[in-house]
Amino acid sequence: MSTVEQAPFMYLHNGTRSPSGIDGDLMRLAANMLNASLELLTPADGLDAGHFTNGNWTGSLGDIYNGLRHASVCSSPLTSNKYGNFQISFPYYSMDIVWATRLPTQKASWEKLLNPLNIYLRIILFLLFVSIVFMNTICTLKVWRQVREAFKIEPPKYSFLFFSWVLFLGLPILREPERKSFLITIYTWIWFCFVIRSAYQAALINSLKQPAYHDNLETFQDVLRERFPYGGLTSLKEYYTDDREIYDNWVVVDNAHLYETLDSILDGTTDFVLASNKEAIKHHLMRYKGTKQLQIIPQKIVNSPTVVYYKRFSPLTVPLNNVLRIALEGGFIQRIHDKYLDHDKKLFRRVYSTKPEPLTMNHFTGSFVLLILGWFVSATYFAVEYVCGNL
Structure with a gap:
């Protein structure tokens, strides 16, 4: 069988004699159940899983297409129009192909002052203070003097706007109105201002401690709109053959440079948007134990079935399919996946600070x-x- 080393699906130890990983353990299990010997070989051309080019297949898939091996275990997603070149096994799992990119840029420190207030609360507070200014303006009109004289209301000694602002800041007042209706109004305003100030200050403390980020990318259209470079393996490029703009601007990243590109994304040194297997990305993140993060765009490229690719009319097809079906129904495949894949969402939680950050002018x-x-x-x-x- 032909294979390539691809974490967490296939690890090759001692050459190819002691495979491990999801596919490695599964193939060893299949060999034991079939009472057969397992022989894994890397691609004859020394390339990766392979892709279709110039009328032929390269890499591991090229080995079975050209009759050099009976099967390929490479966990490589293919478009539906390429499945006809091979026989495929019973689908024993699935993989998500997603877009990964760096975390969004941080907001300026002064913007944290607005973080505790969502847009609706900002609008409400703004309209509230506009209404106070409007009422203060009314108090200076001739109509209000006539109303004041009709109800025998004494003119205020201080500006209505200034008085409201003093109460909002929590400063003491020297005099209280004698009328109970006015007194209730002032006490209500004091209570309202106290609640708003206390809630805002409590939320502001937590907001100032943590960096604030701009919004994540939600769809691939956001990537196109921001004009970020994007790409991945050649085999994934085939999913966009109907969209020539994406297809023509695709940057091919071969398997040898895949994790190097991923590290650049984790370090935040590039705006590149990488198309890759989600489980491979998560497994790479586990190396950093949560100290580095990236964002995965929710819109998937595809959810592809995980299969073994056979040479056409290979005698290995029927017995290996039976083994895969039994292993899936018995829960062995799920157990193997749980062994190698950590689905803990903590990997995607942002680490806001690993050490004290010195204060700079930007914070003030x-x-x-x-x-x-x-x-x-x-x-x-x-x-x-x-x-x-x-x-």
Whole structure:
């Protein structure tokens, strides 16, 4: 049988005499059940799983296409129009082919000030303060004076806007209104401001501790829109033969450089979007024990059945298919997968900080922006009051 080394599916020890991995253990189990000897050989041309080019197959699939081996165990997904070149086994599992890329860029530190508030809450608070400004403007109109005289309401000594802002900041007030209705209104506003400030400050502490990221990529269309480079194995390129734009811009990454490209993605040194087997990506992530992360785009390229490829009319087809069916029904294949694959979602949780991060000017940008904005508003308010009188 022809095979290639591909973690976590096939590990070749001592040449090809002691295979392990998902496919390696499965083939040894099949050999024992058939009372046969297992002989695994790497491709005659020294290449990877193989792809179709110039009317012929290369790599491990080329070995069986050209009659050099009876079967190929390479866990390689093929498009449906290429299955006709081989006989395939009973599908004993499936694999997800996905897009993987680096984590999204971090937001600036000052943007963390807005993280505790979602867009709807921001709009509500903005409209609330706009309404206060609007009410303050009404208090200066002639109509309001007539209403005040009709209900015998004394004019406020302070600006309604200024008074509301003082209460919102939690500063003490010197006097309280005598009317119970006004007093209830003020107490309600104080309670509301206290809840908003407390909830915001509690959420802000956690927000400032952790880096904030921009949104993840959700579909491959996001990749095209951002003009990120993309690619992968030649065999995966065939899934886009009907989309010439994607097909023509595909960057071929051979098996020898696959993990090198994956490491560059994990280090965040490239914007490349890699098409690969999801289980192979997860297994590579396990080496770093959660210290490095990437994002996997939810939109899959394909969910492909895992099969053994046979030479056409090979006598190995029927007995090996029976063994695979029995192993699947008996739960042996699932047990082998659980042995080599760690499905823990912690691999994809972002590690926000592995050591203390020194404070820089960037961390205080938001505070200085608010401070300068406050000075500007105060100066503007003072100038308007000086020119137009008390607001």
